[in-house]
Amino acid sequence: MRFICMLSLMLSGYWAMAQTCDYTLNGTVIDLHDGSPLSGATVIVAGTEEAVLTDLDGTFSFETLCEETYSLQISHPECATRGFSVRMTGNTERTFRLEHHLESLDEVMVTARVYRTKVETLAENTIELETIEGQSNASLGDVLNTLSGVSTLTTGNAVVKPVINGLHSSRVTIINNGVRMEDQEWGAEHAPNIDVNTANSISVLKGASALQYSGDAIGGIVISEPKAMPIKDSLFGKTIASFSSNGRGGSLTSQLTKSSGDGWFASLQGSLKRYGDFEAPDYVLSNTGLSEQAVSFRGGLNKISYGLEGYYSFFASKLGILRASHLGGASDQVTAIESDVPQIIEPFTYEIDRPRQEVTHHTARLSGFKQLEGFGKIDAQYNFQYNQRFEFDIRRGDDANKPSVDLQLTTHRADVNMLWNEPQDMSVKAGITGMWQNNFADPNTGVRRLIPDYDEYNLGVYAIGEYEASTQWTFELGGRFDYTFMDVDKFYRTSFWEARGYDEEFPDLVVGEFGNQILTNPQLTFNNVSATAGAAYRIGNGMSLLANYAFASRAPNPSELFSEGLHHSASRIELGDLRFNSEQAQKITLTFQRTAGRLTFSVNPYANFIEDFILIEPTGIQQTLRGNFQVWEYRQTAARLLGLDLDAQVAVSNWLDYQFQFSLVKGTDTDLDRPLINMPPARLRNGLSGSFLKNNKLRLGLQSEYVFRQNEFPNNNFEVFLPEQESNVLVDISTPPDAYHLIHFNGSYAFSMGAGTTGEVGLDVTNLFNTEYRDYLNRLRYYADDQGRNVLLSLKINY
C-alpha cells in the first residue's frame, strides 16, 4: 500500500508542463496535535526530486513552480510521512500538518487535506490556551467576552452568559468536548456549566453555519475543545493557582496526562474556586460569593486510523445572588431604582446565603472514529447529561430552607457522522443525530413549576459539502433537518387559561381539574429546516474574503412556551405562549481579512433577519394581594440585527504589539419599528502588549475597554400607584446606564525550574482605577454597581 501511494505521488508530478513557471510556494509544517512548528522536515516535490528542509519555524519555500498541481511528500523523524497535493495558480501559502509517528502503523495515509476549521466560509474566532490559562479563575462567558462581537448577559458577577452578535441563551449552542450542552440554557440567569480549564482552545462561530452541531444556533456556536493527545510516551501536567483581592478568594486547577506511543492515553483534570462577597468600588455586594468544583476524566486509544474515547465530567456550582435584588412588588422596585446604593449592604462574608443557585451537571460520553482508506472517516458518539438545578429564594417559616426551583434535566444523545474526502478538492460531511430529553420539576418545592415536566424527542440529519474549486476559491453548501416532538404535562391556572382564550382554542388539551388549576397535556411537533451556503476567495497578498449565508430555524424552548407565573428570583411575572412557532433567521456574514507586513486586520459586517423572533419584554403590572408585580410577556415579532466587528493587530516593533477591537450591533423590531430590548452597546477595546528580557520572559500589557451607552432601547417604563406618596410613580426600567471606560493591566514572568518544568507568575489588575459603572446587560444593574478593582496574583507550573 505504501508503495502504491508513493508511486502515485511520483507519477502525478509529471503533469507539470511548461507554462508560466514563476510561482512560489511558501509552506509551514506543523504538528497536527499542538500546532507547534516542525523543523528539519524533508519536503520533496514528486517528479522534480527537488527537496528542501524546513527551518526552525517549520517553514520552507519552492520557487519557479508552474501553474499545475504538485504532489509533495513531507517526512520528519518523529512523524509519519505524508503526501499532500498543492494546486498552484499563483503564489501560494499553505500549512501542512503531520501526525506523530506510530510504529505499528504500516500505511502512509494520503489525504488531500485535513479538516481543521468547522466552517470554511465563516471566520472563526479562537481563544488559545495561553489566554484561557491567564483567566483560569473566570467563567466561560468572561473568557469569551475578550472576542469582538461577543458580549455577556449577566446576573451579578457570577452568572455570565455569552451573547454573540446580540443573541444569547437558546440561540447560542455550546459544544463542550464534542457534547452539545443541555443545561437549561433557556434562562437568562442560567450560566453555562463549563469549567474553562478543561479547554485547550475555545472557538466562536458567529452564525448557524456549522450544521454538524446544530441547526438552531441563530446567534452562534461556542466550541470548547480539549487538548489533542500526543501519540508518544509522555507524562505531563500543569497546575494553576490564583488569588483575587476582590472576593478575597482564589482558584486552583490541576491537570495530569499520560500517553503512550501505542496510542493509549488518560487525562485527569480538576478545578476548585471559592470566593466570598465581591465588592463594588464603594460597598460590599452582599451575598455574591461563589463556590465551584469541577472534575473531568478522559481516556482511550488513539491510533491514527481509529480511536476510542471515554469522557466523564462533573461540574458543581453554588452562586450567591445579590441580596438587594430580591424584591417584593413594583413599589419595592421604585425604591430600589431611585436609590444609589443597594438596599441591603452587610459586612463581607464567605457565606453564600439565599437567594442562590446550586447547579450540578454530569456529562458522560463515549466516542469512536475510524479512518476509511479511500473514503474518509466515520465517527460515532453517545452522550448522557444530567443537570440538577436548585434555586433557593427567601422564604418563610418551615419552607425557608426549601428550594423554590428544583429541576432535573436528563438528556441522551447519539450521533453518527461521516466524512468523505477522497477527492483532493472536495469533501462531504453528513450525519444523523437522535436525542431524548426528560425534564422533571420536583413538586416538593411547594412553588408552582416554572418549567413543566416534559419529554422531548429530536431527530436531526445534515449534510455539508465543500468544494475547493481552485487555490483561490472554496465553496460550501449544507442543509439540515430537525424533527422535534414535545410531550408536556403542564398545570395552568384556570384564570390564566381562560384569560388567554386557550379554553376556546385548546379544549382537548385539558386532562383534569385541580382546584383553581387545570392539568393539560400539550403535544407539540416542530419541523425545522436549516441551510447554509458560502464562498471563500483568497485574493492573494495576504488578503481573503469570506461570504456566508445561513438559514436557521429554532423551535421555541419550554420557557418561552410555558412560563406562567411569578419568577421569584426576578420578582416578576413571566408569561409564555403555547401558540409560538419556530424562529427563522437568515444571516449574511462577510469577512475581509488581510495580513500586510506588520498589520493584520479583519472586517466583519453582518445582517441577521429573524422572522417570529421570540423576545420577552415588560408589558405592564399585575395586581395581586402581595402588591403590584411587573409582567414580562414573551411575544413574537420580526427582527433585524445589523452589525460590524473589527479586529486589528499591529506589530509596532519587535517587542511591542497593539490590538484594536470594535463591535457594534443595532437591533430593530421591524414590526413595531422600534429598537429591540437588551442589545449590547457598542464596545471599543485598545491594548498594548510588550515582551521584554531574553526569550520574552517578561510580558506587560495595558488594555482600555470603552463601552458606549446604549442609546437605542424600547421604552417599557410603566407607572405604579404608591399610596404613601398618593400618586402614580414612573418605574424607569428602560433607561440604560451611562457609558464607561475601564483600564486593565496584566503582567507575567516566565521562568524555568529545570527538568522540563516551567513556571509563570502573573499579576493582573482589572478595573485599575476602581471605576464605578453599571452595565446595560447586567440584570442587577438597577440595584448595585458592578465590581470594583481586582488584583489577581497567579502562579502556573507546567511539568
Add this chain to the structure above:
Amino acid sequence: MKLFKYACIFSIVILGFTSCSNNDDDATPQVVNEEEIITTLNVSLTAEGSFVMLTSRDLDGDGPNPPEVTVSGNLLANTTYVGILEVLNETEDPAEDITLEVLEEDEEHQFFHLVGGGLNATTSYGDFDDNGNPLGVNFALDTGDASSGTLTIVLRHEPNKPNDGTLEDAGGETDIRADFNITIE
C-alpha cells in the same frame, strides 16, 4: 477485528445507559398548591353601633385576576374603631389561618396601617412583639370629620425593627399590600 470488538462494547454500553434510565412517563404529575400563598386579608373594624368589614381576596394568586376588594360600609365620624386583621390561605379547605404564623413569628413581621388620599383618620398599634416593637394585628382607627380616601394595609416580612413607622425605613419584603377606598360620614 479489534475494531469490531470495540464497536460491540460501545453499543452494549449505550444500550445499558438507555435501559437504565428511568422514565415515569405514565405517572400523572402532582399538582403544586403554593404553600405560602396568602389569598385573603380581612379587616374588621368595630365600634359601638358600627361594624365595617374590609376584604381583599385574590384566589388566583399571581394569576391574571386582580384581587376582589370589598368594603361593607362607611365609617362613622369622630369614632374610635378597634381593628383586627385576619390573613388566610383560602386555596386550602378548610382555609389556613396564616395570622397564627404571623403571631408566632411576631419579631419577623409587622403590619402597617396607612391613611392616605384625604381620609381624615389616624391609626395606632394595638399589639407588640416579644421585643416590645409594634406588630399591628390589632390596631385602633380614630376617625375625624367626614371625608374619603384610602386605608392601605401592608404586611412586611423581615422588616427592620424598630423602625419609624414608614415603609421606606422598615424595608423587608411585602407579603400583603391592599388598598381600600373608605368614606367617613
